[in-house]
Amino acid sequence: MYGLLLQNMAEYIRNKFGDNMWAKVKEQLNLELDDFGATETFPEGQIAKMGKTAMKVLSIKDEEFYEGMGKYFVTLAKNLGYEKTILQLGRRIRDFFLNLDNLHDYLKYTFPRMKAPSFFIEDEDPTKLLMQYRTRRRGFHYYVQGQVKEIAKTLFLYTGQLDNKLDCKLKKQEIVFDTAVFHYELTYDNRGFVEYTKSLENRSESSMPIRAGVLFEMFPFCILYEKDMTVKNMGSALRNCIPQMVGRKLTEYFELIKPLVDFKYEVIETRMNSMFELATQDEIDNLRTTSAGEGGDAKSEEELDVDDLEDIDKTLHIKGQMVFINEWQLMLFLACPIMKGLNNLVWSGLFINDLSMHDYSRDIMLANAQTDMEANLKKMQLAQKENLTKQNIDRHGALKKQNDELG
Secondary structure, eight states: OBHHHHHHHHHHHHHHHOHHHHHHHHHHHTOOOSOOOTTOBOOTTHHHHHHHHHHHHHTOOHHHHHHHHHHHHHHHHIIIIIHHHHHHSOSSHHHHHHHHHHHHHHHTTTSTTOOOOEEEEEEEETTEEEEEEEESSSSOHHHHHHHHHHHHHHHHHHTTOTTOOOEEEEEEEEEETTEEEEEEEEESOOHHHHHHHHHHHTOOOTTOOOOHHHHHHHOTTOEEEOTTOBEEEEOHHHHHHOGGGTTSBHHHHEEEEESSSOOOHHHHHTTTTSOEEEEESSOHHHHHHHHHGGGSOOOOHHHHHHHHHSOOOOOOEEEEEEEEETTTTEEEEEEEEEOOSHHHHHHHTOOGGGSOSSSSHHHHHHHHHHHHHHHHHHHHHHHHHHHHHHHHHHHHHHHHHHHHHHO
């Protein structure tokens, strides 16, 4: 657990109840810290222990305490520089939570060990929205309830909806394997849903047909599959990586990373507005070698040396959205690869021109390669300076020795 959550609790108690109450909580917990580093890690049970003690000292119920803490988290996030991110994440409430999972993915660059939750819009109408919150943590449902209310207040203010008010109530909770699932009802004037349905009515779809082959070239990492999860077709890049996957079950080769749901067709149908991330079950170079048979590409000595240096994740990750093609009665996964550097291309047997031109895959790949080259250049320059310094020290020592002998 990161210190950001503990800092959230500490600041909430100080701002809401006063420094003297925080001092009492600290005394009960034998804590010496007043502030917790946002990116520092702490034991997972630390926040539950602090919360239980704080509620006892403050004499308040868990719903009031954690909802207030959740509201204050939005203030803390603004103070940390995330206000523009919050305001620009979605045009309306529904859009905000549709994109929240994607934001959590990017925050992993700052908080790599973050246990990100998952949010999903189950249903909505002009007066309410049904939202699902999934997490492997326990005890954060009222915390999320407070965050939802405060975020809604912030977005309403930003979009000029001063008359709009949101109420968030927990309707149901359940445990599915190791995941806690909470169902909320958000009651408010859902103008975003009204605008969305109007835009669908005004859109003309039948006048511009498109050939299937164009899709598979435009989206080289897309996957088309049936209700039984059998792969019917794939994008050009995936065909180079795992050609044997056509006609086989998608679940034989890939596992679902996000969202936190079962990897089944009927479940995917209910999560069409979620961002999906898949990862190969085996390392991509092994899958590629298997598909090529004995004549497949053998690893070079250089690759073997690199592999021996550290434990590297060589699975292929692809991320995107699921789209049901009604005319085909098939599901299409429009995806892009998640690749950190050129090594990922090497392992996949791909080249930069295999990446699509309409997204940032190529730009990210080349930018990362440039960053690596700049880092290596700095290392070389530093090594040269160190070598020159050593030579000067040796020369100075030799001259000093000569002077001592002469004098």
